[in-house]
Every structure is written in structure tokens, then in C-alpha cells.
Amino acid sequence: MKYMILTYASQKDYDAMAGKATGTPVWSGKDFAAMGAFMEAFNKELAESGELVETRGLAAPVHARRVQLRDGVPAVTDGPFAETAEVLAGYWIVECDSFDRATEIAARLAKCPVPAGAAATAAADVRPIVESRDELEP
Numbered sequence: 789m790k791y792m793i794l795t796y797a798s799q800k801d802y803d804a805m806a807g808k809a810t811g812t813p814v815w816s817g818k819d820f821a822a823m824g825a826f827m828e829a830f831n832k833e834l835a836e837s838g839e840l841v842e843t844r845g846l847a848a849p850v851h852a853r854r855v856q857l858r859d860g861v862p863a864v865t866d867g868p869f870a871e872t873a874e875v876l877a878g879y880w881i882v883e884c885d886s887f888d889r890a891t892e893i894a895a896r897l898a899k900c901p902v903p904a905g906a907a908a909t910a911a912a913d914v915r916p917i918v919e920s921r922d923e924l925e926p
Contacts, residue, residue, distance in 0.1 A: 791890035
């Protein structure tokens with residue numbers, strides 16, 4: 789079965805990773821390099837096990853657009869969006885034997901190196917991917 793592992797961040801998180809002062813721990817070049825090395829090793833291990841289908845990181849929310857119907861007409865709003873503090877930051881699609889295995893993979897992301905205090909808001913969701921509408925629960 790396929791599962792999607794979703795990670796989240798805020799614009800402040802992206803700014804801190806870029807070295808900007810935001811009131812959250814600012815990332816150094818060394819911090820960012822350590823995270824990159826961890827992600828490369830994490831992805832390589834999943835690829836070698838045959839469980840990785842796809843993974844991508846996403847640009848900061850400031851580069852996002854939301855398309856939403858307003859009075860029956862699509863309206864476009866540039867990000868970041870005040871109504872949400874966190875947005876999707878990246879994802880992995882894995883194919884593995886069970887929901888428990890997908891959760892185990894996601895839990896390994898907690899070992900990603902970050903500056904002290906930055907991990908407090910880190911979260912990942914694990915969701916099964918449905919292949920047909922028959923798999924959707926009402």
C-alpha cells in the first residue's frame with residue numbers, strides 16, 4: 789500500500805532556515821547542511837529499500853497562491869496566508885507493507901538535526917493513499 793508522509797512549516801520557519809531573525813532559532817549554514825545531509829541519507833535509505841516512490845520539498849509559503857471560489861468565481865490570493873500558521877513543506881510517498889511501517893518511517897524524521905528549540909513545532913502526518921473512490925470512507 790502507498791502512504792503519504794507530509795511535513796509542515798511556517799513562513800517564519802523558512803525565514804529562520806534562510807538565516808533571518810524571526811524570534812525562532814536562526815539556522816546557520818552548518819545547521820542547514822546537517823539537515824540536507826540527513827535528508828539525503830534518509831531518502832537514499834528509502835530508495836535502496838524499495839519503499840520510496842517520490843519525495844519533494846516545497847518552496848516557502850510566500851511563493852504560494854491559493855485559488856478559491858468567491859461568489860462562484862475563482863479568486864487568487866498570494867501567500868503567505870494569515871488564516872494558517874503552517875503549510876505543507878514537503879512530502880514523501882512510500883510504498884510499504886503497513887500503516888505501522890509508514891508511521892515508523894515518518895518517526896525517523898524526528899532525528900533530523902535542527903537548531904536547539906526548532907524541533908518543538910515539527911510534525912509529520914501519515915495518510916494512506918487511496919487508489920479508487922471505493923477505498924474512500926463515507
